[in-house]
Amino acid sequence: MHDQVIDRFFAALEAGDIDTVRSIYAPDAVIWHNDDLVEQPVDDNLKVLKGLHRVVSGLRYEVVRRASLDDGVMQQHVLHGTLPDGRDVELHCAMYLQVRDGHITRIDEYLDSAQRTAIRAAREAAV
Template sequence: MNDALIDRFFAAIEAGDVDLVRALYTPDAVIWHNDDLLEQSVEDNLRVLGGLHRVLSDLSYEVVRRAEVPDGVLQQHVLHGRLPDGREVALHCAMYLRVRDGRVARIEEYLDSAQRTPIREAREALQGRQ
């Protein structure tokens, strides 16, 4: 039932379509990450996604498994991309996406923050050049 929404959501992220991602979130959506235990607003999350596209080319999600739950979807995936220096990255994640009224209302993302280090370092290097 929620597969089409979640497919559209991740396709919009892959394409860098921030406006569509925003439209697929509820206005009060919250995004939580296990590595900092903080909740982000939609606008904060969209800034992070925009930064991800500045650092990674060929961004794509490889869905490992997805399961419908009564209020949303559990998904395990691998985020793939290429850093500015040509290195490929693969970030393994698990997410719970709560769906309300046909839109994403909450995300809880679980990942190993050490796998994100090359992305963070590339982002910081790009910011240092500006």
């Protein structure tokens, strides 16, 4: 039911198409991460995604499993890419993506923050 919205969202993420990502988010959407427990507004999340694309090339999401729910999707995936120093990254995540009226209204993202350390360090070095 919501798979088309989610597929468009992840395709836009892989392509670095921030404008399309913005259009898929509801204006008041929030993005929560388990490692900082902060509900991030859309504009802050888009800044993070832009930074991700500056330092990770060949970004792609390998969907491990997805379960459709009445109000969205639960998805387990692996983010793959390459850092500027040539190291490959592999970040295992699980997400609940809430969808209403064709827009993502909330994301709850669960990941191992230790796996994200290399990406964060590369983003900070690129600033």
